[in-house]
Amino acid sequence: MARREKRLTKREKKELSPKPHTHAHEAQHIHCVACGRHLEPESFEAEPPGSIFIRCQHGSDFPACASCEVEAKFRIDEHDRTGKPVSTARAWH
Numbered sequence: 001m002a003r004r005e006k007r008l009t010k011r012e013k014k015e016l017s018p019k020p021h022t023h024a025h026e027a028q029h030i031h032c033v034a035c036g037r038h039l040e041p042e043s044f045e046a047e048p049p050g051s052i053f054i055r056c057q058h059g060s061d062f063p064a065c066a067s068c069e070v071e072a073k074f075r076i077d078e079h080d081r082t083g084k085p086v087s088t089a090r091a092w093h
Contacts, residue, residue, distance in 0.1 A: 032051070032063060032068055032072070032089065033086055034071035035065060035089050036088070036091045038092070038093045039063055051063060052069060056079055058080070062086055075088070
C-alpha cells in the first residue's frame, strides 16, 4: 500500500497564503472611547495634547480626546469595577 501524502496544517496553509493588503491608515485607526471621534496619531504628541491614552487597572491603554477625559475615565473605571469590556462610543469621522 502506498502512503498518503502529508497534508499541510492550518497554520502552514495560512503562512503560505498571500497576506491581505492593508492601508497604513487602517493600522493607525484610533477612535475616542467616550465620543467615538477619529483620532490622528499625531494628536497624542501635540502640545498641549489633543488626545490621551488612559490606562485601566489591567494595563490596557484606551484612547480618548483630551476634552472627553472625564467621560473616558468613567467608562474605564466601570470596566475595572465590573470586568466587562469598556463600553465604547460608536466610531465616526
